[in-house]
Amino acid sequence: MDKVLSARFGKIKPDSVEEYIAAGGYEGLKKTMAMEHVDAIEEIKKANLFGRGGAAYPTGIKWEQAYAIQRGPKYMVCNGDEGEPGTFKDRHILSEDPFELIEGMTIGAYIMGAREGYIYIRGEYTAIQKIVDSAIKNAEKAGYLGKNILGREGFDFTLKVVSGAGAYVCGENTALVESIEGKTGRPRQKPPYIKNCGLYQMPTILNNVETYSCIPWIIKDGGDTFSKKGTEFSGGTKLMCLSGNVQNRGVYEIPFGMTLRELIYDLGGGVTNGRKLKFVHLGGQSGSCFPESLLDTKICYYDLKKAGISLGSGAVVVVDDSHCAVDYLKNSMEFFEEESCGKCTPCREGTYRLVELVDKFTEGTATMEDFNKMKSLAQTMKTSSFCGLGQSAPVPLLTLIKYFEEEFLEHINGTCRTGVCKMR
């Protein structure tokens, strides 16, 4: 399969405009500049591209809505706050081919008439921030950013790298915008949506690194060609991140429609140390945990949704049978407890209490009442938390209980079949 996003990985000097152009770069931007704005958006709609950050909102529709907004200035913002455990795909784009992202944002700026853009990169990626910064400077020198881009009078666009400082919640788009403004990264009330009222209360087009990076290819080779690489319901390819107890860990660009089993066993080489797969945690910490029986599900937004799973960011954490479902859950819940921003009660207190309850299971002091309380609290958080973090934090809990209820009940009786939990 010819690759879309990773075609140039490792083959070009990441911050060299010349090498990017020699490898087919900036064709998309040139083509866009010869097109009507609405036609360019139409190509993106045809591509069946869904937001790659996790929410899977159709990008063409998002851009069409943003284009229709009359107010300005408009801002282009990129979410490079890749904080989802088990996700390291944006790291590869940013450090190996940052120009595909820069070109994607520049195409967006051309269509939307935006003059300023921000690439928000997590604070932990300091070395990568420098690469992207250098790529931006080189693009400016070569006339691909800055004033009168490619000689087009009035097409001005500048880009700036902004660093995060260690807060998972800043991956939520309104929290991210708050953070760019130098504030604590707590989510805003929605509506107004970010497309109307985003950065500095202005219309803002915000996409994930991977989403923007698909745009140049879509314009260059056409939305239909991109769409055909995937399935009827999910166009193109996806960067999947394999980690955990799997032989060949890493990022794989796969066409939509491949099954999880093919990804884990054919590309990933299967589980390490000859052990058995216990469950897969898909899409990040707030994704579902499910056993081997669901591995033949196709990686496609529609098929996964039918199976009650979300693709999220594309993180695939493989967990083998030496691990305890309850202990794994404890690790997940501690993550959310720490990363909850504290703005709303269901999430702030809920994550705290869930850790407290799961702790009782790992210590062997839990009762049936605790088990029921845990399930009911999870539902409360799901329905009443302010943002996606609190709403989805209980997902691993609910899915682990769904598939491994027996293990939870054993813990109530004081036994951990894997011996991981040190019972009192």
Place this chain on the structure above:
Amino acid sequence: MQKVKEVLNRHGNSKDNLIQVMLELQNLSGTNSLPHEWVEFVAVELDMPLSRVYSVITFYSMFGTEPRGKYVVEVCKSAPCHVTGAGSLLAMLEKELQVKPGQTTEDGVFTLIQSACFGACDISPAIKIGDKVYGNLTPEKLSHIVNTYREVQ
């Protein structure tokens, strides 16, 4: 304060750049933290209440308000590292450095902390020292890495 002023000027004395300013200042501090006098100075210069500035820096996990070691050793504890042996890695580091998470070694060189995922899941279990990430760690590799940092002293 000259240093602080210089950084603030470079960022145009703008409230919007508070996080970027503080990240730079923390790097300059030599203690991997933000001294109270610097925070006060920034608050005055940017015309912000001190409480507001502290609310920002204490929100983000990368900032420290108490002096930390020259090198902050971060052990990832997120799921991909957790299932590939982060626990034993932490135990080894505790032994090697003779400190518990959150503590600084007596010589002030290392501070050991547990952190959330920093995107090194392909080489888990992983640690991060300053900007550098180390993965696929074994006890031997780990003590070798720690020693190279010690020798730089």
